Amino acid sequence: MTSQSLQGSAVANRQVRTRRAPARREEDRQAKLRAILDAALDVFLEKGFTEARLEDVAARAGVAKGTIYLYVPSKQALLEALIRSGIGGPIGAVEQHVLALDASAEEKLRALFAFLRKEILGTRRVDVVRLVLTEAWRFPQLAEIYHREVIGTGLRLLRAIAAQGVATGEFRSDALMRFPQLAIAPGVLALLWTSFFQRIDPLDVEGMLDTHLALVMRALKGPGP
Amino acid sequence: MTSQSLQGSAVANRQVRTRRAPARREEDRQAKLRAILDAALDVFLEKGFTEARLEDVAARAGVAKGTIYLYVPSKQALLEALIRSGIGGPIGAVEQHVLALDASAEEKLRALFAFLRKEILGTRRVDVVRLVLTEAWRFPQLAEIYHREVIGTGLRLLRAIAAQGVATGEFRSDALMRFPQLAIAPGVLALLWTSFFQRIDPLDVEGMLDTHLALVMRALKGPGP
Amino acid sequence: MTSQSLQGSAVANRQVRTRRAPARREEDRQAKLRAILDAALDVFLEKGFTEARLEDVAARAGVAKGTIYLYVPSKQALLEALIRSGIGGPIGAVEQHVLALDASAEEKLRALFAFLRKEILGTRRVDVVRLVLTEAWRFPQLAEIYHREVIGTGLRLLRAIAAQGVATGEFRSDALMRFPQLAIAPGVLALLWTSFFQRIDPLDVEGMLDTHLALVMRALKGPGP
Amino acid sequence: MTSQSLQGSAVANRQVRTRRAPARREEDRQAKLRAILDAALDVFLEKGFTEARLEDVAARAGVAKGTIYLYVPSKQALLEALIRSGIGGPIGAVEQHVLALDASAEEKLRALFAFLRKEILGTRRVDVVRLVLTEAWRFPQLAEIYHREVIGTGLRLLRAIAAQGVATGEFRSDALMRFPQLAIAPGVLALLWTSFFQRIDPLDVEGMLDTHLALVMRALKGPGP
DNA sequence: GATGAATGAGGGTTCATTCAT
DNA sequence: CATGAATGAACCCTCATTCAT
Known part of the structure; x- marks a missing residue:
């Protein structure tokens, strides 16, 4: 529910680009992935992994169901990405x-x-x-x-x-x-x-x-x- | 799977009956419930609650799937009964x-x-x-x-x-x-x-x-x- | 569409049973499988294998979707069973x-x-x-x-x-x-x-x-x- | 995959234009369509029409997925165009x-x-x-x-x-x-x-x-x- | 024109629950 | 009481199609 992002203060894995558009796109991409991971954490915590519906994750992240699969290959991978991103x-x-x-x-x-x-x-x-x-x-x-x-x-x-x-x-x-x-x-x-x-x-x-x-x-x- | 029963040394919740047959039936009933709970614990531990299939529980308990519903009203109730029986x-x-x-x-x-x-x-x-x-x-x-x-x-x-x-x-x-x-x-x-x-x-x-x-x-x- | 059964005149793989009930059940089982295979042939011919929806097969066979999986383990297996049953x-x-x-x-x-x-x-x-x-x-x-x-x-x-x-x-x-x-x-x-x-x-x-x-x-x- | 083009010796359906630039563009257009059709044949043959993914066709043709829709209005139309072009x-x-x-x-x-x-x-x-x-x-x-x-x-x-x-x-x-x-x-x-x-x-x-x-x-x- | 990220409908499969026997 | 065949709701994932850039 608390929607503060998982990302710490020092992410910094944004590549510096000379061309404007790709850099912007990369930022968008990171932001959307972050939104999906945050939404997934919310839903997984609320329902548990198995009961969580990807559709709810998508809705909470403000994207369509299929969009999730542009960022992670499966539901389980979503859980793993989520775990990885919140630690280390x-x-x-x-x-x-x-x-x-x-x-x-x-x-x-x-x-x-x-x-x-x-x-x-x-x-x-x-x-x-x-x-x-x-x-x-x-x-x-x-x-x-x-x-x-x-x-x-x-x-x-x-x-x-x-x-x-x-x-x-x-x-x-x-x-x-x-x-x-x-x-x-x-x-x-x-x-x-x-x-x-x-x-x-x-x-x-x-x-x-x-x-x-x-x-x-x-x-x-x-x-x- | 360790098949030792959950029941501790102090079961003793068998009601004493004067008429023979019903008492016998009540004992059977208790024994079958115990078998189902034991089987459920095995399966729940092995697969987790959500992934556990009631059919596996039934098979391990040596009863038919429908029989479970003669003892507990739902899968969740089975988990609760299981927890209750194993503690205290x-x-x-x-x-x-x-x-x-x-x-x-x-x-x-x-x-x-x-x-x-x-x-x-x-x-x-x-x-x-x-x-x-x-x-x-x-x-x-x-x-x-x-x-x-x-x-x-x-x-x-x-x-x-x-x-x-x-x-x-x-x-x-x-x-x-x-x-x-x-x-x-x-x-x-x-x-x-x-x-x-x-x-x-x-x-x-x-x-x-x-x-x-x-x-x-x-x-x-x-x-x- | 033509709903004559695939089964030839000489099926005869019904086991002879002394007890009435099981024999009856086995007959029912064979009949239902036959209905499913016939329905599948209809639908596969009409839409092609990939476009065919199992739901349509079930509906035409007069059973529920899940019932099909009591007789064949997958859609492809349904096709194979269908082919086998119609030949030989x-x-x-x-x-x-x-x-x-x-x-x-x-x-x-x-x-x-x-x-x-x-x-x-x-x-x-x-x-x-x-x-x-x-x-x-x-x-x-x-x-x-x-x-x-x-x-x-x-x-x-x-x-x-x-x-x-x-x-x-x-x-x-x-x-x-x-x-x-x-x-x-x-x-x-x-x-x-x-x-x-x-x-x-x-x-x-x-x-x-x-x-x-x-x-x-x-x-x-x-x-x- | 043999990548010989489907086009026979008699293509000749290029319209003659007087203005140079449009003619050039028209040639490019024809070449790209040909590339798409060839790629589509490869993929359709390999996977079958239904299983073929437009994304694979696009990749093999060296264009983006959306580009296909600038040349044919749908997947089925792609198949039809393909059949037409390869015969006669x-x-x-x-x-x-x-x-x-x-x-x-x-x-x-x-x-x-x-x-x-x-x-x-x-x-x-x-x-x-x-x-x-x-x-x-x-x-x-x-x-x-x-x-x-x-x-x-x-x-x-x-x-x-x-x-x-x-x-x-x-x-x-x-x-x-x-x-x-x-x-x-x-x-x-x-x-x-x-x-x-x-x-x-x-x-x-x-x-x-x-x-x-x-x-x-x-x-x-x-x-x- | 070209791109490819985004969409969302669609379907095979599973399984808790029911009920006729 | 016991059975297990039948049900059908639910969900992950795919991919044709669209459209903002």
Whole structure:
């Protein structure tokens, strides 16, 4: 429903052309593809992939049914294109940003969490994740794409931060190096919760994530086995 | 397909009848319903709810297609009946079992985790959860049922344990009272991970849950804000 | 349009059953399949295979669209079943009949021609042949089926007759042994002519085939190289 | 695909213009139409009329899809224009050539057959005939065109030859005058055979046509009714 | 004139649901 | 009660045709 585009701030894959017309056409093309992907996300989220009708996607994108096939070859390809377009860029950007920071491991972890809240949980990208969670097992290659382009990057970044913390003595435990998934598990749960139960049993996501971060820092820095 | 029945150790919803024949018939009826639900779980898990064909369910249950409609009024009702039948009992049982223990909060938490591993993660009940995660959003009442009968019970139990720990001074932090979800978040993540990524990037679930428990105990018991 | 059934007089593939109901059902099944194939022939001949709509076939057969798929797995399979059902039997029957005759080669050839006129040109089977001629190149396996089950049998029979004629001295020429196709070429042409040009330029098919037979007999029996 | 043009030696339907530029444009126009028709024949032969995609025709002709509609008003009109353009000329030419010969009826008949083998069976014109045979019934006017411009001419020529043979006493039989179709029936069969069965059961077309001609001559010249 | 992006009607196929036996 | 043949609505995808550039 929220119709903000999936595209991040830095797309920039528009080729520079000297002739006016082709450049304009290429822009139109990109814009229309974006409209179709946005519409598809809306409809897929609302009905689920299988129940979603391409006709509804087309209507919401303001194009005819057949037009979709000028941009993607099939319904499933539409889902994949949608997943691809909503990820990658931001995750890669934050990885470089955080790694370049001259800061402690804790500060980097907090920076990462801040980014996640601002760029993922606050945006439509969280909807893309939800879509992946509910549809990916049906399309194994979707899971592969997502693992490679998002999960992989995220875990690598978490491991790097954990390694820094351990190397500098900031963290006494290497738990996060071994299981970086533990850092983001509450984020995943929050995502599911808001999708399923928020109406009937609201959860203070911000508070939970703050508490989680505090617990993790205490556990990693504190004494113990 | 693992064909162990969904029914836990406490079925017991067979009505006692004095007249022999009807009782026998009622038993047959229950057995056939159980067969249909089991078959439905198999097929729904294998294909997903929408892609599952009722004909396959019927074949696997050893009945004719039309027979299903003598037990449930529609495909969706079949899913709901399936979800209802596979939960409740075990969770309620463990709640009573754990609360009755004469033990510290930590021991109770460990007991709960042990139960989860043994009775959920190791069985096909985890598949029911996965089915709920991927299909429930499509049927809001499914989410409600699940929240009321499973999530609610689990969180109540967790809060009770956390309260005991705080009250006795065992836990310095009340984090778990406020956000019991944090305790099970890694379990949810493990469930999703094994469903989606286990083949391409195996995760040591046991190790992760052990580590998680250790971190949580250290964080709750340790010094800090 | 002509709604005489494709099935010849000797179907007889009904299994004898002791139990009444199944036998009846099998009969119903055969009858319905026959109705569908007849309807399909009508529609395919009228519109051509590709333009034919399965909905029209169903309507003409008096069944619902989906019912067709209980008998054949696809539109193309419907065409193939149709071709198979309209052939085989009659050709095989005439082969045995003619070969069993105690007659001269000429008499056998005349008997074969008489049969073709009566059992093929005078019936719906000629429509099946026309359908094969216009659609087979699109479905190579259709050509194979037809060649194996009809053409092969016909040419074998013609060669046998020609061989008898040569062996007994009745025919001076072995032309028909080498090219049995020459005997039936006018029949093929007649088929095409009646399909395409009969309205605008009528052809006396009977007269032409009589003349053809006379010419062939004279040429085979007469003196010459 | 053999890309020899359909146009015979006698195109000549270019209007003479006095103004230079329009003449040039008219030539371009004709050339492009020719390219489109040639491409259409290729594609129609390869896929059949209904399955052929106008986009493929356009691509093979080196023009855009819309351009076709500047030359023909519809797909069906394209087929008709194609059939018209590929016939007439050659048949008319051979009619004049053969009739002008100072030769016996047999020699004329052999000359006609030689022409057919060289100018039809050896070229892609045979493909046009095949296209007519498989598609014409769908478009009755196509059959009319073909009958008027090709069949009519051919039969008229055959009748003239047969009449000469009878008049001079060369032929004792008037069979060919009454049914000139008998002379070309094996040619039609050969065309169909090569289209459908050549791969699975090769036929010596040359040998068959030679044998046919020999049989016909013997039958026409020999004694008998 | 030429282009090719856009259109949208059309049809084969699937499958949840019904109901006569 | 049980069956499974029959139904027909629903939907993805194709492609002939149009038209703004």
